[in-house]
Amino acid sequence: MTFHPLTGSSVLFDLDGTIIDSRTGIIATIRQVLEEMGHTPDPAHDLNWVVGPPLRDLIGEILSHYGDDRCEEAMVCYRKHYEAEGMHKTPVFSGMREAITEIGKAGATLYIATSKPKTLARAILERNGLLGHFREVYGARPDDSGAEKPELIASVLSDHGIEKHHAIMIGDRRFDISGAHANNIRALGVSWGYSGEGELLDAAPEAIVSVPTDLAELVTVQLQAALRHVHA
Numbered sequence: 260m261t262f263h264p265l266t267g268s269s270v271l272f273d274l275d276g277t278i279i280d281s282r283t284g285i286i287a288t289i290r291q292v293l294e295e296m297g298h299t300p301d302p303a304h305d306l307n308w309v310v311g312p313p314l315r316d317l318i319g320e321i322l323s324h325y326g327d328d329r330c331e332e333a334m335v336c337y338r339k340h341y342e343a344e345g346m347h348k349t350p351v352f353s354g355m356r357e358a359i360t361e362i363g364k365a366g367a368t369l370y371i372a373t374s375k376p377k378t379l380a381r382a383i384l385e386r387n388g389l390l391g392h393f394r395e396v397y398g399a400r401p402d403d404s405g406a407e408k409p410e411l412i413a414s415v416l417s418d419h420g421i422e423k424h425h426a427i428m429i430g431d432r433r434f435d436i437s438g439a440h441a442n443n444i445r446a447l448g449v450s451w452g453y454s455g456e457g458e459l460l461d462a463a464p465e466a467i468v469s470v471p472t473d474l475a476e477l478v479t480v481q482l483q484a485a486l487r488h489v490h491a
Contacts, residue, residue, distance in 0.1 A: 264479050266366030269421045271412060271439075272393075273430030274373035274380055275310045276452030278355050279387065282310050284348030288341045289321060292333050295340075298325045310453040311432035313374045313399065313406035334403060338376075346379060351387050352451055354471030359392050361475045370415050371396040372428065372438070374406040394419075408438025416442060424485040427478055429468075436462035445481045447474070 275281040289309060290300045304324055309317045318333045327333075363369055369392055373380045377398035384390040397415055399406035412428060415421065428439035431452020436459070439446035448454070448464035451471070459467055465481050468474050 263365040264483055265362065265475075267425060268367045268478075268482050269370065269415070269419070269426040270362055270367045270478055271370045271372045271415055271426065271428045272359075273311075273428075273432070273435045273452075274371055274375060274383070274398075276431035276454075277429060277435075277449055278351060278359070278389070279349045279383060280352050281349045281383075282307070282453060284341070284345035285310055287348065288337055288345035291340045291344075292318075292336045293321070293325070295336050296327065296329065296333060298327065301325075307453065308455060311374065311434055314403045315406075342379065346383055347386075349383050349387070351389070352471065356387075356389065358471040358474040359389065362478060363392050365475065365479075367478070368419075369393045370419075371398070372408065372411040372415055372435075373398045374408065374411075374434070375399060376401055376403060408434045409441040412438045412442045412444070416444070424488065425482065427481055427485075429474070429478070431459075433458050433462040436464045439464075445485055447477055447481065449474075 272278055286306045293300045319330045322333055371393050375398050377396055380398045381396050397411045423444050426444045428435055428446045431449045432454050436446045446464040448459040448467040450467055450469045466477050468477050
């Protein structure tokens, strides 16, 4: 019997900016939070970077622009508005549904490793008909703690006894790439997400994917290279 090269491998996916186009919902929610906390959103304040970092980090950075340090209050406000409205503005990137299906059918086990709260990530995946593709979803706790990518990825590998040369992380931000490398697994950067100019190149993933239709092939190439490295 002939086995596909991905049989027995584990593929970890980021969510925001990799699978779902969540920027519109996140930015709209941030503006609602600012208004509720008494600020007039500054139209000149660039918010394109906000997808990817843990919520506490991005809320703290945004509030500092307005001289405000009420991070805990703002986080509660954010969760309220995002769960009511923002999470519904999260379409799947064109081609990603097919790429996920192709990788899973080839024999890989799929996981989510996201800085979003786990329950929220599961709800978004379920709403988009994707939850069943993933063995497990790893994300932040309800209070947004535990959102750091190195720890999330380490938990996936440890909980499921995954050998590092059989695993790869896919994401759009430097946090995804550095989190993978901190755990000694390979990483693919995706160019359709929310990384800033030069961010992915600086993070130095093993490869950068420009379109979802190339994803399955590049995952295969990188995992085969990882195995060759082990046996060299």
